[in-house]
Amino acid sequence: MAKTVYVGMSGGVDSSVAALLLLEQGYKVVGVYMKNWSEDLPGMKCPWAEDLADAKRVAVKLGIDFEVWDFEKEYREKVVEYMLREFRAGNTPNPDIMCNQEIKFKLFYEKAMAAGADFITTGHYARVLWAGPAGLSSPKILQSKHFGGPPRGPSPAHVCLARAIDENKDQTYFLYRISEEALRHTIFPIGEMCKPEVKKLAKERGLHNAYKKESMGVCFVGQVGMKDFLKKYIDVRPGEIREVESDKVLGYHEGAVFYTIGQRHGLYLNGMKGEVNDGMPYYVVAKDTKQNIVYVSKNLNDKRIWVRELKLRDMVFRAGPAELSSPKTLQSKHSGGSPPSPSFTYTNLSVRLRHRAPLIPAELDGNTLKFAQEIKRPASGQSAVFYLDEVCLGGGIII
């Protein structure tokens, strides 16, 4: 009997093609639109109704069942509240990571399984690999009939989250916190493809959203809307912008929570000509959320911007390839939760500090990430995600 898979359909081309591929592989496919947010914000209309119509249109075209699951309440509690809490604390959180952890790969996963799903699918660019005695294996999507779940044969040890074939689109940065249980029941058909192939396939099969502009970044407000969004929910007061070296007041800000360390744009400094506007940009180097002061500097080499180490919190450890888990180099034979032992080291990690940022070599000592060279410090609240070759080993939130 055909296995049942529930596909999270956003109305975009990636999840549409994911549904299409699974259907062609012989799965029984059910499309689900997750309604997480529907409120319009100042200056921007929330596109949920159009997205839903796009998703449903594709489902109808494919002739599959389609449902709308309303997660608005949970999204607000688990994602928006978390985000606001982090901003209030002076951090710059990543709501997409939380959305994947709490909504897509938890609530959606659980509800789908309860509804009779064997697997769930999303349009993420990522892969699921199975680590067994024989090494890593990938159930090949475009070749085999059944590519979901553990491969047959000697019992595979554990499931790994691996980067997409299309390095440029890889989304594992947003997925590093999802549970292993959900991952065991997840198929990422798009992870084996390159974006142009996905678009081409959509076009060939007459999916109308082949040219649809994809949503970027924070799913519901985008980069530009964040400030307006925060203004609605966080009671902010204007405060001073000071030069960190001289403690001189250079200007005023609308609220320290809006500023991110390293930020260069959107600083409205009212200093004297030649003193401030000498062509050299100021950067935010520190925030004092208690005093509501934003500190800036022209010194590009400020030690608050350039660091060799990062401290992490709320770390997550994912399973890695079995043959790599020798004690010296890597201890990773567990999934999720706490580190293997109080004193452990990952020596040859690659680390990603932003979505699509280059991989940087690093080692992890306890909760300290150590880099060979100075790196530009990411904002606190953002994530550092670890990789060993193509496998994502987890990550943590930067303190």
Next chain:
Amino acid sequence: MIYLDHAAATPVCRKALEAMKPYYMEEFFNPSSPYLPAKKVASDYEAAKAEIAHAIGAKGNDLVITAGATEANNLAFTALSLDGSCRRLLPQDFANANILGVPLRRHHPSMLYLETEHDSVRRVAEALGGTTIKVLPSGVIDLQDLRDKITDEIEMISVSLVNNELGTIQPLAEIAEIIRRVKLDRMKRGLKRQLLLHSDASQALNLLDISVARIGVDLLTLNSAKIYGPKGVGALYMSHEAHLHPLVTGGGQENGLRSGTENVPGVIGFATAATETKKHLKSNRKKYQKLKKILLTELQGYELVNKKHSIDNFVVLCYNGIDAERLIFLLEERGVYVATGAACAASKGEKSHVLSAIGLSDAQIAGSLRLSLGELNDAEQMHEAARVINEVVALERKRVNG
């Protein structure tokens, strides 16, 4: 393409388009300007207004031109007084009620409106604290409910002439007669309170012979976009009993009730369309009766929702157990365009208040399709539409039943 959604939008008729053209690049003058060419435009504009008014048996001066029916419906409610006092509703009252969602403080409801009204009436009426009048399962107004609810505080009653989802024609003359009796009774008792009848006739002008005197309305909303005229133009007819207050103030155009430079080409197009549609009223009705019959004969497995008292170009079908929105997408792929009032993505997941009001179950509402016929349709298209709709319904039934 087979377009079966004329209740949503109509193409501009060629005559209207031709009539509008000179007013874009040649006769573009502001009617308020003092020189002769501008005065010619002003007089053309007034003549066009008179032409529109003529279509409903009124005079040009009885009309306020608006930017569509929604604005006309909003403007109609300014005839209400605030809390029974002398103070009229001011634009800021509307702003507070509409935008901020703050209901106006009224001790008693002062207005009644049919529960199946279009949102452009419903939202304002709700915000102003109005009370709904029930409809019968046929979609026609429950006159007894109306009689029961006309208390001494009621100043205005709003009932559309033709419902936009079902095509139900409301018995306005009968309503007007009830109102006349109430007014008489109020006069006998020395009670001095206005009682106005407003009707949204957006969907009606192309098939019904409307005369404001005959149907007895004080306020009537007209819409150019539904009668093969340009979009963004509408009008509100007002009797001498209705005293309106502007929602848009400025240069004092439209007798001070709607400021802003006149939409000359729009009104010219509206007038031409109104005259054209009036000319073909009878033949159009016959045409749609014929086309409707083809559909109802050749379509299979449906239940007709608007059986009685419906305008000739509306066909509302219910396919039990089917999600009509899926049908829309399947039909769209086959070049057939229809609408649904049901819970669907396009309507932000809210189920139709009209279909609920006539007592349809959620499943019936989900399975309802609205076909509205028009100029673009002919008999051949109806045969083809019936064939395609039957085909996609069968397809969906097969999918649902496995």
